[in-house]
Amino acid sequence: MDNCVVIAAWAGWPDAAESATRALKELVRQLRAVKFGTIDAEQFYVFTEHRPEISNGPRGTRSLTWPANEIYYYRAPEGRGRNALLIVGDEPDLRWRTYTGYLSSVAKANNADLLVTVGALLDSVPHTRQPRIMGTTTHDDLGPNYAGIKYPKPNYEGPSGVTSATIDAFNKHDIKSVSIWGHAPHYLQVSYNPSITMAILKEIQKFIQVELDYSALEKQAEEFQQNLVKALDGQQELAGYVQKLEERFDTEEEARGRPEPRELMAELEAFLRDQRLPGDEEDVEEDTDS
DSSP states (O other): OOSEEEEEEEESTTBGGGHHHHHHHHHHHHHTOEEEEEOOSTTTOOTTTSOOEEEEOGGGOEEEEOOOEEEEEEOOOTTSSOEEEEEEEEOOSSOHHHHHHHHHHHHHHTTEEEEEEEEEEEESOOTTSOOEEEEEOSOSOOOGGGTTOOOOOOOOOSOOOHHHHHHHHHHTTTOEEEEEEEEEETTOOOSOOHHHHHHHHHHHHHHHOOOOOOHHHHHHHHHHHHHHHHHHTTOHHHHHHHHHHHHHHHHTOOOOSSOOHHHHHHHHHHHHHHTOOTTHHHHHHHHHHO
16 A cells, blocks of 8 residues: 555543544544455553453353554545554554564554654643643655655653554665644543643644544534533632643743643642641641641
8 A cells, every 4th residue: 555644543642531542533434435354462561451341242242352453554546645544452562562563563564654653742832722732853855755844853752652652663664654643631530631632633634634524523622611610700819829720821932742741730739838728737737746
């Protein structure tokens, strides 16, 4: 398969609020991509960390679902857009070099010329603004198929995930790569953020030029925001913190890469300490002495 781009996302550490994997699954659904390969879980997972799930079926049947890594293909209509390999999986625990070697070999066999890794991270961004999407690449020129797409080089250093390992494996096959990251508000304890998923999908469209229907996601995002307004109503301290994030976001006072979660929590805790009313500390001390 020529004229092909690989797009991949993994559940786990690189998938805050499930935004990245949901985006790939939505892409698979809308493009009616065909599954043609899986990677067996046995070699790559510690099952006490990635536990298989048991479920009940009709007539009392029981089924076990193991951590999944599925590969789909989308063949674009003649002369319209680009072909794609779509990889959706769970970030493996073991043998990353073997695992990423499998993926890069499949990409090479299908004449892929670009890898797009998709992830989501926790960041100091407000939920009241449009989601921030960051793209990076180590390549100055992505080639003629991607003219006009310019991303800065990454500056993050530190512990990494399977995204970086996959990029390294593809680089050994001379396949260029970019990374797309959605930024999720770190103070929201939510399992899914449709607003970020939608923003990620719009960024992915730059690489495959396909038409997508956003109506369902737009409805989900609207309901999500309405529920947040209700959930946060009356939480004055959190409202003040969000206002601080809005001011920073609007003035672009601070450009972030991939922040440390501990740093984010320390910042939130410091803000809440500053917002204590006079006498609060004395009350705490009296309670401690009693």
